[in-house]
Amino acid sequence: MRQKLRNLNWTLVLGTVLVGFMLLIALIGPSLAPQDPMKENFALSVDGAIRTPPYPAFRIPGYPLGTDRWGRDLWSRMLWGVRPTLIMVTAVAGFRLVVGIIVGLLIGWAEGRRARRLDSLLSALLSIPVLIVAMIGIYAVGVDKGLWAFIFGLGITGWAETARMVSEQTRLVKRQTFVEAARALGAGERLILFNHILRQ
Numbered sequence: 001m002r003q004k005l006r007n008l009n010w011t012l013v014l015g016t017v018l019v020g021f022m023l024l025i026a027l028i029g030p031s032l033a034p035q036d037p038m039k040e041n042f043a044l045s046v047d048g049a050i051r052t053p054p055y056p057a058f059r060i061p062g063y064p065l066g067t068d069r070w071g072r073d074l075w076s077r078m079l080w081g082v083r084p085t086l087i088m089v090t091a092v093a094g095f096r097l098v099v100g101i102i103v104g105l106l107i108g109w110a111e112g113r114r115a116r117r118l119d120s121l122l123s124a125l126l127s128i129p130v131l132i133v134a135m136i137g138i139y140a141v142g143v144d145k146g147l148w149a150f151i152f153g154l155g156i157t158g159w160a161e162t163a164r165m166v167s168e169q170t171r172l173v174k175r176q177t178f179v180e181a182a183r184a185l186g187a188g189e190r191l192i193l194f195n196h197i198l199r200q
Helices: 002-007 010-032 074-109 112-127 130-141 147-155 159-173 177-184 189-197
Strands: 044-046 049-051
Touching: 010 074, 074 112, 074 147, 074 159, 074 189, 112 159, 130 147, 159 189, 177 189
Parallel strands: none
Antiparallel strands: 044 049
């Protein structure tokens, strides 16, 4: 038993617990919020006196973390904010991963002049500051679209790093013996690319 506990990947266990906790808060967090996260309070009683926001933490019943400068309950805003944040992070990470893998495979699989052109284009994209690209993307969609504008703006950034890493690995893997053997047995490029190289 001790040996099993010693061999356990505690980092993975802790990470799984934290992710599970965040998912739980995303599901039930809004129902636990004691206040309306958008309600502004410009006059509340603090220690028997009427004061203006921001209100301190642990001083007002129903406002455990206090408020921001508009008097909105910080604890309720945190509970309500987990769900859209997780949606945004998951969508952005998924988009970056899918686009980066596809583009990286195509660049790494290319040969000759085409490969050099695609590699130069990827290097040029990597040289553009991420913040500028994100702001242009958000502006193009429109800030009034809310969460989806930020998902698009952040999604169009970051995939180039994934594409660079995948393209380099693709160049290494496609020269391996098992790829040459698959080609010798008559496998087409698409089959080799998606059944052999993508798995690596």
